[in-house]
Amino acid sequence: MSREVSKTPESVKLESSEDLQKEDSNKPPNYKRISDDDLYRHSSQYRMWSFTENNLRERRKQTNDRAVSMINQQLGKFMEENKSTLTEEETNTLNVKASPLSMEEELQLINFYSKKVQVIAQHLNLPTEVIATSITFFRRFFLDNSVMEYDPKNLVHTTIFLACKSENYFISVDSFAKKAKSTRDAILKYEFKLVESLKFSLLNHHPYKPLHGFFLDIQTVLHGKVDLKYMGQIYDRCKKKITDSLLTDIVYLFTPPQITLAIISLEDEQLISRYLGLKFGKEDATEASKGESDTSIENKEEDEEKEAKPSEEIELNKLLAILADCKDKLEKSLSVTTDEAKRVAAKNYYCQNPSILLQKLKRKLEASNAESPNKKQKVEE
């Protein structure tokens, strides 16, 4: 292991990796030990369904733009066709009420319906993981498809049904349709489109298992220092919060363990900071002490060995920053009121079916003409 002093750190590192390769000479080329993080990087959730905030927004914008141009085209065609019969008033109403949704409005509608998915799935007495998967599928579907192209109402049951299958909780279509008070054809109509939009990646890593894992690991690290009954309470409360978090965008922005830690820390900040301090802070301390005495050759060699260790060390500070960010986003996420959702849904409906809007307007006009002129003003508003 004799080395020239003049070598730059990079070359040293390079050589050490070569040494490693020499050790496993009969291993295949580019042999590397896979850390738990790399394992996650191989998952479809990381490869296809993890985004930075910007990427996420861009993706939604793209979907929205595509749908908006389509709707505008349809509206233009409609106006063109009915040009001769349209009154000025009707044109005005069309312009006001039948405009395509903005990206934010779409998101509102999606959020509202994701909540609906949760409620319906809970009503059907499905296991937690199935509910989580249906929410995830639903939200992922509307990342690439606009609510103006596919009515979210039609996809609620389909996503729940598909989630049942992918989570190995099989219910036949007919009995599912009976339970959900829907029809077999309605459920199956969009199933393939849904699976296609999910890019056939059906395995989800929900934060429930990490929660269980941390629940155990906290017991190990803080052995004898935590009240077990209290831990049980925390566990139950966090489970609920995880389901809520699935209704937000943080599932795209963070990995499941990070979300889990952030949620536990929302419940009990001290617990998590103590736990993380003991778990990952300690190694920093030992490394620092080694750094002080690196004049002796033995220690140096030990350090090199450590460097050659393929496992990725976790930096406590970085992790804490991520958790803080995640917590921040969790707290900021707000729910959509029913009124708001109704308004957006109506707008969505009218922009796709302008003729119905006109019929409605006509009926209203007739009614108001028959009764009093006051109501007419309201319509115009």
Next chain:
Amino acid sequence: MSAQTISGGLDEYDDNKDMCPICKTDRYLSPDLKFLVNPECYHKICENCVDRIFSLGPAQCPYKGCDKILRKNKFKTQVFDDVAVEKEVDIRKRVFNVFNKTIADFNGNLQDYNKYLEDIEEIVYNLDHGVDTEQTEEKLRTYEELNKQLILNNIERNKKDIENFSQSQQFEKDMKLKKKLLEKQIEEEDRFNKEWAKKEIVNRLMTSSGGDTSDVIEGVKNTVKLKKSSARRKLEELNRVLKNNPYFAANNVGQNNNNRKSTIPYTPFNGDRDLNQRFEVDETKYNDPLVQELEKRKDYIASGFRTDFVYERVLTEAFMGLGCVISEERV
């Protein structure tokens, strides 16, 4: 045109499987009718016709439009129903007789051996489908000429291998037979001993007059136990021999060597899992009523449920991706 006329036109000779197309003899009338084919053209002809037509020497195939000259000694019984299969098997037999190297001839170099096999396949395919037939035949001939000695050696070796194999099979069979006989013998002796013990006890009880009965019974049983039969000893010896069986041992060692050479463990990610995990599973420290409850249920244990599997899985998931910073990595 109807479908029937088409098939009739194509399969003029084959429409009746049990009838000789030459003499029109039917299997229904002569049950011991046998069909033969000649590897030149694989046309099916009954035995009588072969005798009749080819006894006087080589003659043309009696099928309409077939101008192959056939000899009687080349005729053989068809093994496979499908002529194409029959033909390929024949070609294979012929080619493998010439190209008869084994992996041992390549010093265990799998790549070279595979290339060799690929070459053979090519030749077989060419001959079978009539692609470059003359060139391929030429190739086969020159190879045979060049490697005559090697081919002969290999044939010799194959023969030996087969012999060895059948010998070891025979040996095992004999041993098993012997074992069965001995076991039967032991069973009989046991039965005999039991009866003898019964009688002996009654006898002794009659003669001893008023001693402790249980003592007597115990004594007799002990003498029976000590009577270890010669058959039993023989069986033990036989078992030992079977264990040290030279054929057996040789086979096993050979297999082990092969395995050791070829094993680079399959690693799905171009590498194994990191051994330094971020957690340790320590079941004694966990208080997890839910999982611990499941461990007590029989239906769970029966299907292989183990708490440590659950613990390991959830802990792995807990630290899987903890260090991935999506906002930095996915730009």
